[in-house]
Amino acid sequence: MLDRIKALGEGAINEIRASESRQDLEKLRVGLLGKKGELTEILKGLKELDGQMRKEVGREANLLKGKLTRIISQKAEELGQKEVGKSLGMDTGFDFSLPGTELPVGALSPITIVQREIEKIFTGMGFSIVDGPEVEDDFHNFEALNIPEHHPARDMQDTYWLENGQLLRTHTSPCQVRAMFKYGAPLKIIAPGRCFRNENVDASHENTFFQLEGMMIDKNISIANLIYVMKLLLSEVFKRAVKIRLRPGYFPFVEPGFELDLNCLICNGAGCSTCKRSGWIELLPCGMVHPNVLEYANIDPEVYTGFAFGLGLTRLAMMKYGIRDIRVLNSGDLRSLKQFATV
Amino acid sequence: MxxxxxxxxxxxxxxxxxxxxxxxxxxxxxxxxxxxxxxxRDIQNVVVGKVIDVKPHPDSKKLSICLVDTGKEVVQSLCGAPNVKVGIKVPFALAGGSIKKIEKIGKVKVAGEESNGIICSAMEIGISDSHEGVMILPGEFEAGKSIKEYLNIDDxxxxxxxxxxxxxxxxxxxxxxxxxxxxxxGRRLKKPEIDELPGTSELPGLDIEIRDSNKCSRYCGIEIRDVKGGTTPLDMQIRLYYCGMRPIEPIVDLTNYIMLETGQPMHAFDRRFIEKLVVDSTKEDIVFNTLDGVERKIPPDTLMIYNNDTPVAVAGIMGGENSEISENTMDLFLESASFNGYSTRKSSMLLGLRTEASARFEKSLDPLLPEISIKRFVKLLKEIKSDINITSRLTDIFPVKPAHIEIKIDKPYIDKYIGHSIEDKKIVDILNSLEFSVTQNGDEFNVKVPGFRATRDISIKADLVEEITRIYGYDNIEPETVDVILKPLDFNNVRLTEHKIRDILAINHNINEIHSYVWYDNDFNKRAGIIHDARLKLINPHAKNMDILRNSMVPSMLQAAEGNARFFDEYSIFEIGSIFNIDKKGGECKENKSLCVLLASRTLNEDSLFYKLKSIVSHMIKVLKKIEIDFSEKKPEYVWMHPAKSINIKWEDNILGYISVVHPQICKNIDRKMKFAVMEIDMRKIHALSENEILYEEPSRYPEVYLDFSFLVNSDIPYDKVNEDIEGFKDEILKSLKFIDIYTGKGLPQNKKSMTFRFTIGSSERTLSSGEIDEFTNKLLDYMDKLGYTLR
CATH class of the missing domain: 3.30.56.10 (Phenylalanyl-tRNA Synthetase; Chain B, domain 1)
Incomplete structure (x- = not known):
C-alpha cells in the first residue's frame, strides 16, 4: 500500500509538472484529490485497514495530499502568470488603431453657442436674463422707447405689421421696457432674442436675426461706466484686450446715444478688408437711457440713470466663426450647421 | 445726404x-x-477747346471731322454729337488725359480718319448724367486754359x-x-449772404390765410416778376449734380439749391394760378394731380395749399400739376413755410410719397428759416437775372411763434452723468460754439437753446450733456467701474431648461438645432400638401407667399427636412421656436414656445422613428424633471399626423405634446423615399412640471431574484393593455416589473406574439427560499392564465 502511495506520488508530481494548461492541471487535481480522486479513495479506505498499517498509510497519504496540494497550487500560479503573459502578446489580433464605436453628437445653432457665452459673462457680472414676446405691441416696441407715432425714427426700423395691429418686434429693446415695469430700479438685465425687420435678404442682410439687449440702471450710472462695462464685455467675448471708441449715434431711447466701434481685430487698426480700411468695426449701438424712457416706466430720472446697449448676436456669431453668408443661419442646411457640434 | x-x-x-x-x-x-x-480726380488734361472746322466724315453718317484749337495747336478730332458747330467752345480732353470711362486718352483711327483727343459732353467730364451732345462752354472761356480754372469740378x-x-x-x-x-x-462761421429786400416793405402783401395753424405755424410768400430767361450758373449746376439733384431750369434749380444749403424746402407757384392762397387740411378724400403726373387720392386731414377752394399743392410734400411753373412762367408766387413734422410725415406715409422736401419737414425744421431762405433766394436769383422785380412785400403769416427753450443744468449733474469732470469754461465754450447762449451762476448754467435746435432735438438736460460730451470728445472720458447696489432678480429657469433641452437633444441624441422663420412658406405648404388653421397675418410680408405666422413648428421643420433630404439619408433636427395663435380675427396674439423634433430616415421604417421619439422624450423629461411620462391615444388633429401612428405625451392629466409619424402622403410629397416622424411639445407645459424629489432607499442586504417570463399574447392586444393587466398582479415580494422585449417571428402560434417581462422579487428581511420563489411563480402564472396569457 505504501508503495502504491509512493508510485502514485511520483507519477502525479511528474504529470503536474508537465501539465501545460490550467484545464489539464484541474483534471489532474480532480483525478487525485477530487471527491472520487485516487488519493481521496486511499484516504477513504483507511478505516478498513488496521492498527499500525492504518497509521502508517494514513500518515504517508496525508503527507502526499499536502505535498500535491502545494505543488498544484504552485503550478496553478505559474500557469496563471503564463496565461496573463500570453494575453499581453502581439498575436491576439488586437489593433489599437481601429476606430472606436461612433457616438455621434448633434450640433447647436451658432447663435445658441454665442448667446450662451454672453449669458455666462453677464450672469457672472450679476445681470439677470429676461425674455419677451416676438409679437409685440406698438407701446413696448416704440411708444415707451420714446418713438411716438409719426416719429421719423420709425423709418430706421422696417417693421412687419400684423393684421391685428401688433407687430414683430424690430429689436430686443421692448424687453427693457417690460423689465423696468416688472422690477423697477435698480436693474441689471440682458435680453437675448429673435428680431425682425422687413429688409431684402442677401448675404449680409436678414429679415430675421438675433440681438442681445442689455440694460443697467442705478443711482450714479455714468457714461464712464458704460464705456467700462462695454470694454469689459468685449474683452470677455473676444478673449483679449480690446480697443473701442464711441461716436454719436441716434437712437431715440438713449441720450446721449452712441455707436461703439471696435478696433479691428484682424488688422489691429491698420486697415484691412474686414474693417473697410477704416481700422474700426461698427459693433454695437448703446447709450444712456433716455430720461423719458425711465419716466415712462415710473423710474425717477433725477434719482436714477442707466445705460443700455444692443449687441447683434447674429453678427457676432458670424464674426466668431467667419460665416460670410448670413442666410446660412436660418437655412436649416445641415451641411453648414452640423459643423457646430456641441461644445 | x-x-x-x-x-x-x-x-x-x-x-x-x-x-x-x-x-x-x-x-x-x-x-x-x-x-x-x-x-x-479722374478728369485730367481737359482744356477749353475752340471748334474751328467741322466736316462730315466720308464713311460715317454719324461722325464729323472737327478741327479744335487747344490753345497751343490745332488738332483733328472725330465727334459723334449732332450739336457740334464751328465757333463753339467745348471741354476738350487732350491725348494723355483722362475723362469718365477713359483712363488714358490716346490717338485713334476711326474709319480711316485720325482722332486726337476728345470733344466732351458734360457727362464725360463727370458733372451731369445727361448725354445731350457736347457741352457748350461760355464764349468768354479762353481756349487752352484748363477746364478746372473755370469750373469747380474738383470737389x-x-x-x-x-x-x-x-x-x-x-x-x-x-x-x-x-x-x-x-x-x-473752433473756426468762425460765415452767414450766407442774403438780400434784405430794400424798399419792398411798402409794397402790397399777398393774400395768404392759414386755416390750420396746428400743421402750419408760419407761411412766407413773395411775388417776383419777370423771372423768365437766365440760366443756372455752371458751378451751381455742378453742386446740385454732385449732391444728387438733376439741374432742370433756374427757378427749380434755385429752390433745390436753397434747400440743400439751408435745409428749407421752398415751392414756386406760377403767379397766374394763385389768387388767394389758403393753407388748410382736407376734410374728406379728394383727388389731386401732383406735378410728377400722378393722380392721387388724398385722404382727409392732409394739409394742402389751396388757391381759394382749389388745391394746388400737398403742403410740404409736392406741388400740383395745375400750378407748377413752366417755360411760359413769367412771374412767381414763392412759398417758404413751416409745416408740422409729424403731420407731414403722416401724410407722406399715407400717400406713399416721400420727397426731399417731406424728408426735411418731417424732422421739424427751424421756423426762422422760411424768411431767411426767401431772402437768400432773391439774392441768388438776382445773380442769375438782375432785372427781376419784387412786386410784393415779404408776406409773413406767423400765427404760432416758437417757444424759447431754456434749460437749467448744474455742474454736479453734468459730472455725475458723464462720470468725469469737465471744467466750467470748457462747458461754456462748447455750448457757445454751438450757438447756445449760457449764463452761469455758481454751479448752475442757464442755457438758451438756439431755434434751429429747439424744434424737437434739444429739450432736456441729458440733451445738453450730449452736446457737451460729443464736442469734448468721448475718447477723453476715462472708463470707470460701476459701484452699485446688489439686487438679485428672479433666476431665469425657463432659459436654463431650454439650454438643458438643447444639450440633451444634441449631446445624447445626436439631433441638430436649426433656426427657421416664424412665418409659413405657403408655396412649400402647398407643395407638401400641408393644410393649417393659422390666421394671424402680416400686412406687409416681404413676399406674398410668406404672410401667415405659424401656429405649429411642424411645417417649418418639414421644410428644413426637405432641403436636407437631397444630401443626407438620415438626419434629425430640432428647434425651440415661437408659435402664434389668435382667438378671433383682430384678437391679440397668443404666443408660446414650442419644441419640435423631427427624425428623418431612408433606411429605418417609420415605426422605428416613432419609437425612437418615444424614448427620446421619455429620456429628456426624466433628465429634466425625474419623472416617467405616459402616453395616450391621440386623434390626429393636423393633416400631417398619421391617422394610426400618433400619440399624446402625458404627465398625470396634462397633455404635454404629441408624437406622430408624418402622414405617408406628405412624406411622399416631400421626398419619395424619406420617412419622417415628429414630436411637438408645448414648452409652457414642460416648465410647469415640478421636478420629482429623489426618495432614497437603502439597498436590501438580501439578494434579489430576476424572473423572466414570456407570455403568448393575441396579436391585436396592445402593450398598454398587457402591461396594465400585469400591473394588476400584486405580491408582497414583487419589487418591480419591467418590459423586456416583444417577439413576432417564427415558431409562434397563429395570431400570437410573445412578450417578455422581468419580475424582480426579494425581501428586505431574508434570502428567499426556493419554496417562496416557486410559490410566487405559480401564483403569477395562474393569474396570467386566467386573463388569457399563457406562458410561451
Whole structure:
C-alpha cells in the first residue's frame, strides 16, 4: 500500500509538472484529490485497514495530499502568470488603431453657442436674463422707447405689421421696457432674442436675426461706466484686450446715444478688408437711457440713470466663426450647421 | 445726404485741416460719414477747346471731322454729337488725359480718319448724367486754359448717413453742417449772404390765410416778376449734380439749391394760378394731380395749399400739376413755410410719397428759416437775372411763434452723468460754439437753446450733456467701474431648461438645432400638401407667399427636412421656436414656445422613428424633471399626423405634446423615399412640471431574484393593455416589473406574439427560499392564465 502511495506520488508530481494548461492541471487535481480522486479513495479506505498499517498509510497519504496540494497550487500560479503573459502578446489580433464605436453628437445653432457665452459673462457680472414676446405691441416696441407715432425714427426700423395691429418686434429693446415695469430700479438685465425687420435678404442682410439687449440702471450710472462695462464685455467675448471708441449715434431711447466701434481685430487698426480700411468695426449701438424712457416706466430720472446697449448676436456669431453668408443661419442646411457640434 | 466740401467752404474756412481729419472729427462728434468721394480726380488734361472746322466724315453718317484749337495747336478730332458747330467752345480732353470711362486718352483711327483727343459732353467730364451732345462752354472761356480754372469740378463729396441725422433738422443743409464744422474746429462761421429786400416793405402783401395753424405755424410768400430767361450758373449746376439733384431750369434749380444749403424746402407757384392762397387740411378724400403726373387720392386731414377752394399743392410734400411753373412762367408766387413734422410725415406715409422736401419737414425744421431762405433766394436769383422785380412785400403769416427753450443744468449733474469732470469754461465754450447762449451762476448754467435746435432735438438736460460730451470728445472720458447696489432678480429657469433641452437633444441624441422663420412658406405648404388653421397675418410680408405666422413648428421643420433630404439619408433636427395663435380675427396674439423634433430616415421604417421619439422624450423629461411620462391615444388633429401612428405625451392629466409619424402622403410629397416622424411639445407645459424629489432607499442586504417570463399574447392586444393587466398582479415580494422585449417571428402560434417581462422579487428581511420563489411563480402564472396569457 505504501508503495502504491509512493508510485502514485511520483507519477502525479511528474504529470503536474508537465501539465501545460490550467484545464489539464484541474483534471489532474480532480483525478487525485477530487471527491472520487485516487488519493481521496486511499484516504477513504483507511478505516478498513488496521492498527499500525492504518497509521502508517494514513500518515504517508496525508503527507502526499499536502505535498500535491502545494505543488498544484504552485503550478496553478505559474500557469496563471503564463496565461496573463500570453494575453499581453502581439498575436491576439488586437489593433489599437481601429476606430472606436461612433457616438455621434448633434450640433447647436451658432447663435445658441454665442448667446450662451454672453449669458455666462453677464450672469457672472450679476445681470439677470429676461425674455419677451416676438409679437409685440406698438407701446413696448416704440411708444415707451420714446418713438411716438409719426416719429421719423420709425423709418430706421422696417417693421412687419400684423393684421391685428401688433407687430414683430424690430429689436430686443421692448424687453427693457417690460423689465423696468416688472422690477423697477435698480436693474441689471440682458435680453437675448429673435428680431425682425422687413429688409431684402442677401448675404449680409436678414429679415430675421438675433440681438442681445442689455440694460443697467442705478443711482450714479455714468457714461464712464458704460464705456467700462462695454470694454469689459468685449474683452470677455473676444478673449483679449480690446480697443473701442464711441461716436454719436441716434437712437431715440438713449441720450446721449452712441455707436461703439471696435478696433479691428484682424488688422489691429491698420486697415484691412474686414474693417473697410477704416481700422474700426461698427459693433454695437448703446447709450444712456433716455430720461423719458425711465419716466415712462415710473423710474425717477433725477434719482436714477442707466445705460443700455444692443449687441447683434447674429453678427457676432458670424464674426466668431467667419460665416460670410448670413442666410446660412436660418437655412436649416445641415451641411453648414452640423459643423457646430456641441461644445 | 451728399455734402460738398466746396460748398461748406463758402461758410467756414477749413484751411490747414487735412480732408481726412475733417471727416474723421465730424464722424466722432456729429454724424456718421458713410463714404467720401473725390470728384474731378479722374478728369485730367481737359482744356477749353475752340471748334474751328467741322466736316462730315466720308464713311460715317454719324461722325464729323472737327478741327479744335487747344490753345497751343490745332488738332483733328472725330465727334459723334449732332450739336457740334464751328465757333463753339467745348471741354476738350487732350491725348494723355483722362475723362469718365477713359483712363488714358490716346490717338485713334476711326474709319480711316485720325482722332486726337476728345470733344466732351458734360457727362464725360463727370458733372451731369445727361448725354445731350457736347457741352457748350461760355464764349468768354479762353481756349487752352484748363477746364478746372473755370469750373469747380474738383470737389470732395461726403455721404452722411441719413439715419444718423434723423434727430438733427439743422444738419439737412450745408450751412448746418458748416456750423458743426466751425464748432468742432473752433473756426468762425460765415452767414450766407442774403438780400434784405430794400424798399419792398411798402409794397402790397399777398393774400395768404392759414386755416390750420396746428400743421402750419408760419407761411412766407413773395411775388417776383419777370423771372423768365437766365440760366443756372455752371458751378451751381455742378453742386446740385454732385449732391444728387438733376439741374432742370433756374427757378427749380434755385429752390433745390436753397434747400440743400439751408435745409428749407421752398415751392414756386406760377403767379397766374394763385389768387388767394389758403393753407388748410382736407376734410374728406379728394383727388389731386401732383406735378410728377400722378393722380392721387388724398385722404382727409392732409394739409394742402389751396388757391381759394382749389388745391394746388400737398403742403410740404409736392406741388400740383395745375400750378407748377413752366417755360411760359413769367412771374412767381414763392412759398417758404413751416409745416408740422409729424403731420407731414403722416401724410407722406399715407400717400406713399416721400420727397426731399417731406424728408426735411418731417424732422421739424427751424421756423426762422422760411424768411431767411426767401431772402437768400432773391439774392441768388438776382445773380442769375438782375432785372427781376419784387412786386410784393415779404408776406409773413406767423400765427404760432416758437417757444424759447431754456434749460437749467448744474455742474454736479453734468459730472455725475458723464462720470468725469469737465471744467466750467470748457462747458461754456462748447455750448457757445454751438450757438447756445449760457449764463452761469455758481454751479448752475442757464442755457438758451438756439431755434434751429429747439424744434424737437434739444429739450432736456441729458440733451445738453450730449452736446457737451460729443464736442469734448468721448475718447477723453476715462472708463470707470460701476459701484452699485446688489439686487438679485428672479433666476431665469425657463432659459436654463431650454439650454438643458438643447444639450440633451444634441449631446445624447445626436439631433441638430436649426433656426427657421416664424412665418409659413405657403408655396412649400402647398407643395407638401400641408393644410393649417393659422390666421394671424402680416400686412406687409416681404413676399406674398410668406404672410401667415405659424401656429405649429411642424411645417417649418418639414421644410428644413426637405432641403436636407437631397444630401443626407438620415438626419434629425430640432428647434425651440415661437408659435402664434389668435382667438378671433383682430384678437391679440397668443404666443408660446414650442419644441419640435423631427427624425428623418431612408433606411429605418417609420415605426422605428416613432419609437425612437418615444424614448427620446421619455429620456429628456426624466433628465429634466425625474419623472416617467405616459402616453395616450391621440386623434390626429393636423393633416400631417398619421391617422394610426400618433400619440399624446402625458404627465398625470396634462397633455404635454404629441408624437406622430408624418402622414405617408406628405412624406411622399416631400421626398419619395424619406420617412419622417415628429414630436411637438408645448414648452409652457414642460416648465410647469415640478421636478420629482429623489426618495432614497437603502439597498436590501438580501439578494434579489430576476424572473423572466414570456407570455403568448393575441396579436391585436396592445402593450398598454398587457402591461396594465400585469400591473394588476400584486405580491408582497414583487419589487418591480419591467418590459423586456416583444417577439413576432417564427415558431409562434397563429395570431400570437410573445412578450417578455422581468419580475424582480426579494425581501428586505431574508434570502428567499426556493419554496417562496416557486410559490410566487405559480401564483403569477395562474393569474396570467386566467386573463388569457399563457406562458410561451
Amino acid at each position: 451728399n455734402i460738398s466740401l466746396n460748398w461748406i467752404k463758402d461758410f467756414v474756412n477749413l484751411d490747414g485741416i487735412d480732408v481726412k481729419d475733417i471727416w474723421h472729427r465730424f464722424t466722432m462728434s456729429a454724424a456718421e460719414v458713410e463714404d467720401v468721394v473725390e470728384k474731378g 470732395i463729396i461726403i455721404e452722411v448717413d441719413n439715419k444718423s441725422i434723423t434727430h438733427r433738422p439743422d444738419l439737412w443743409g450745408h450751412y448746418g453742417i458748416a456750423r458743426e464744422m466751425a464748432a468742432i474746429f
